[in-house]
Amino acid sequence: MLSLGSGGPKPAKPSFVSYVTPGEINSEKDSSKKVEHLDLLPGEVVFCSATPVLRYTQDDLSQRGVFGTLLCTNFRVSFISDESPQEEVAQHFKNRLYGENDIPLSCVDQIYGVYDEKKKLITGGQVKNKYPSKIIFHCRDLRVFQFCLTYAKEEDGRRIFQGVVRHCLEPKSLKCVFAFSYSVPAKPVLQENQRTVMFESLEDWHQEMRRTKGDCKPIRDNEAFEISHRLPKYFIVPAAVETEDLSKCEGKGIPIWCWSHHSGCALFKMASVPLGQEDTMSQSHMERMLHAVAQNYLYSVKTEDLTETLPTLQDIQQSYNKFKQFFLIDNTMDFWLSDVKWFSSLENSGWLDMIRQCLRKAMEVVECLEKENTNVLIMEEGGSDLCCVVSSLVQIMLDPYFRTMVGFQSLVQKEWVSGCHQFLDRSNHLHQKEKECQSPVFLLFLECVWQLVQQHSPAFQFSETYLTVLSDSIHVPIFSTFLFNSAHHKASVLQAESPRSQNEVLTCPPVWDWSVQFDCKAQDFFINPLYAEKNKPDKTQRKTHKPKHQRQLSLPSSAFKTPPKKGFFKEETESLKKMLRMRRVSRWLVSPDSPQASTREFYESWQRKPLDYHGVLLPCLDGPAMRVWMQRYLRWIPELQIFGGGAIAVTNRLAELQGEVVQLRRELDRQGRRENKPDNHRPLALSRSSVRLSSSFPFASNRNWSFKPVIPNSRLHSIDVTDNLANQEDEATEAFTVV
């Protein structure tokens, strides 16, 4: 029998999607005893399995490993070890949905087959009569798995190989994604004080505008997606935009309000309208829209077409493809071979430079808003990729609210989910053939945020681990956040898939419901123990920051501000017209000869002031300051585990001390001498120093790291010393004379 989910109170919803042929189901009998060990999720079905399969332990070339069963379900590829499960090595950070030996189907990045010692990339759609002796998984969360199939029965081996390839690599429909089979009893919505603002109601938008003291016009005309499928139900536009403007260009060319600066100027984004030479209609529309934006504050506007200045989606995808290869390492030999050219390889991938470009662009926008107080309109073709990256970064740099966890999540909702970022197409969960639409744009954004977090850690309430887990969650096919291309897409899919009976709920939680993946203790790792919470008694935390902060730049900006109204307006229009006709948008501020000089100056004047973690935050973009997100990329590589070291050693000490302080505080409270404030902060529940942690903690924590040092294969090194210095004697002088 199939072992179906036992988690829910009633049998899981039978899937109406046919994933498998009857033959596949029959074959499960012999291995069902193994399958018992697997805790299936509600709605999870096993397709096929093979046993015994050898899982190589990645450490070396010795081909040692563990025997067990490899199986494939509608959610994951899973390996169950024959060895009695290790006594749980105090699992601090267990994901409730999948374990360290599970790969969610959409987390599989690439599969390689080894045929007669030759490694071949497997692609979907191939006819595979011959199955490989060894199968290698490269995962999107950077794990690498290697299985040897030769010990299993030939039939099983072939079946598991074909099953895995079909379910991981071949095109499928959205309905086959596990989210639509996954059913858990609906949980009561948590009445948290501070919940993530989803921006799914008009009220959410109102509230955000009140928070930032914006003065723009909320629009509800798209409630039934009549204006556009690429816009959310509700959004906000400059007050001067007329209702009839909205439907002119099929939802394009509408400046969407993102955020208002305390000075009154605001940031807008827009899906640009293709401007043909003769197309006077859309030209005049664009002009009207620019006016509308300009009118928001002091008739000023700066525009930037991001398509022209930032990398394309394909560039981003290609760059990331190169970059990730440096972390998907099959064996020690490859590791040390690649170590020699590590820095130049990193650079050649261009990934860090893309992060830098996005951060720099955001800094330019920050400069316009903060220093010059001009409205800013950023545009790109769809208005939902780099616009989201830049607008979110700008808001993080300017508004400390977005550096809290709830604030950050609300920001992702506002700019990315409501902003109709095509999460589904960009992640290519469905393995559609047109690869052009696949691009890790959201990951690029998280990378940028990580740079900010590592440079200004105390300014952020969330930790690096939070960002790493969020980046992993993109590939867990359960969360509504990442499954759809737009609000319209979500609405139509959910409507079509709505459960037949009232009792069954299609859960599809947002990723922000972290309890789906982690228990409370594990969620503690999301909190940054260094966060310098704002030191003030008043509860009105949502209020925008006031301009008096030290790092707030309030340089005189008269040079840039347009003098009062009227007469000037015409000129501005003319110039705008000209700009548009030439299809050129000025690179603001930046003099053509030294494009970086201006931001550099802006950065330096900011840097000279004392740092206020609740004020404006700018990233340093110098070479040494841009770093690799070590936790995300290096956590699974055994050669790189620093046993008992790494930043975690310090965090651990900090957490211990924090725990101690909390204890003392309780003791003091118990003595009844202090006012009883509820203690709503848990101490970080890291393990105590008795257990030594590896530098990749909390990830990969139940692996047995070796105590032996890792010794580089130094023979492979190739310092090429071109001159003959290397052959010289240490002592140039013949006789050693004592001075």
Next chain:
Amino acid sequence: MASPSIPAYNSSPLENSSSQNASRESLKMEPLADVALLPGEERVIDKDLIYMCPFSGAVKGKVFITNYRLYFKGTDTDPTVTLDVPLGVISRVEKMGGASSRGENSYGLDITCKDMRNLRFALKQEGHSRRDIFEILFRFAFPLSHGLQLFAFQSQEKYEENGWNVYKPLEEYRRQGLPNEKWRVSFINERYELCDTYPTLLVVPFKASEEDLKRVATFRSRSRIPVLSWIHPENHAVITRCSQPLVGMSGKRNRDDERYLDLIREANGTPKLTIYDARPNVNAVANKATGGGYEGDDAYQNAELVFLDIHNIHVMRESLKKLKDIVYPNVEESHWLSSLESTHWLEHIKLVLSGAIQVADKVSSGNSVVVHCSDGWDRTAQLTSLAMLMLDSHYRTLRGFQVLLEKEWISFGHKFASRIGHGDKNHADQDRSPIFVQFIDCVWQMTKQFPTAFEFNERLLVAIVDHLYSCRFGTFLYNCESVRDSNEVRTKTVSLWSLINSDTSSYLNPFYTVESSRVLYPVASMRHLELWVTYYIRWNPRIRQQQQSPVEQRYKELLALRDQYLKKLEELQLSDSSPPPHLTNSSTPNAASPTQRVTHLQTPF
């Protein structure tokens, strides 16, 4: 006169000169009218000129030169630009432009420093305005080339602690459990007669007689025979160090040397002695031509030889030079990583570290090792001291680290004078090489990877490297013990450890956790090695100079909070019946108490 508070201010005289430190510098300077001189420091000349600051442009100001330092203070700039450069840091002074040079500020002086920066001053073109300052700078920056004394011999600084007492060889060997029945202390070198670059006290195999030592000395380059550096407390495996054997082209053998190495092996029953030759194989072979070489298989039956592929002093010097090119004055941006790679600096660090890891691993698994390079005072010192740092937690304490430097580097004759060129004008001397800086960099890499394992912090490492050049202390002067003795360094100069140990608090790592028997193996992969930005790029104001890392700050806040709570608890327990007003009182702001500040800053509680 010499109050201890003055040195405290000067504890890191080379810190970033511009912007952030400006206020502090001026605080220090104003009350003492311009420059707070060290005891023994004397002003030589003042001059108005323009500092061509690569970061903030031309800065008008005044320069003061003393027998110890060059001090510059900008006049009309905000923030005030200051420079405080010990003359010992200067490696080269050159005239720039001529009397007829065109262009603004094209006439002046170019100063190359050993600490990763260059200084350029512009003067008025008329009247040979730079002649006097150039000559004075040249004399005082290179006193030894002009028959003058190094500043360390003029300094009158006094400290509570006498740093010369930090390292007492016998005490250190006793701490290691020596002598024992297998190893003895030999005084054969008491008058530096066996080896003039070794210390007086040597630990050698018990079974080796003084005559044996003399015969072995004939077969080792510069008589640097294998002697014990460290012994494992449990398995009694040892680290011994020496120079290369004098094998030569003809492949000479020496029975005494062979027998001597076998005595080392025997001492703890190691089946095979491992000899680590720090050099690349080819270089070791090439050394045969000049009479050197390595231990051949047939001659040393019970030994295995491993080459560690670490390059020589010339390669290291060029590598650091390249590094300077990419970090000063401007830091590469988009091609930063490939530029960094092309310097090979981190790759050399990787090889040194991985060599030391192999040594440490061998010893901790019970096998004795012999480490040498050519002469056994550069790469050998790096390897033995790093391996000892990995194996012995005592060396990771503030004092233990000083002992390690005194022992493995200073007493065993790392040629500081030749490698650094203290007071010597010959800037192109081929003997100069940043071997010691490279070692400190390796230590820094280890502290980065194990942030809780070291009692000292980064400030100590920076202070050490700063005073490696400054010539303010006697610690790093001269090439070996015998020369130091004849120059009476211990009596005529102050030790750097006097400064450090009189004010330890600023050099302590708050996260230090004592774990006595733990072996530290850093990961010697480029993925984990990083450039020591806060040292190599510290002159660049764009690289943020955080006085204190946020983690450290937060930790200290918590510590203060804990103490505050503990105190309150104690108070409460003492006076159970005390009226509430007492506590209300204690929580009202009371002036500038540090704990009070913490209460405001506290966050998650």
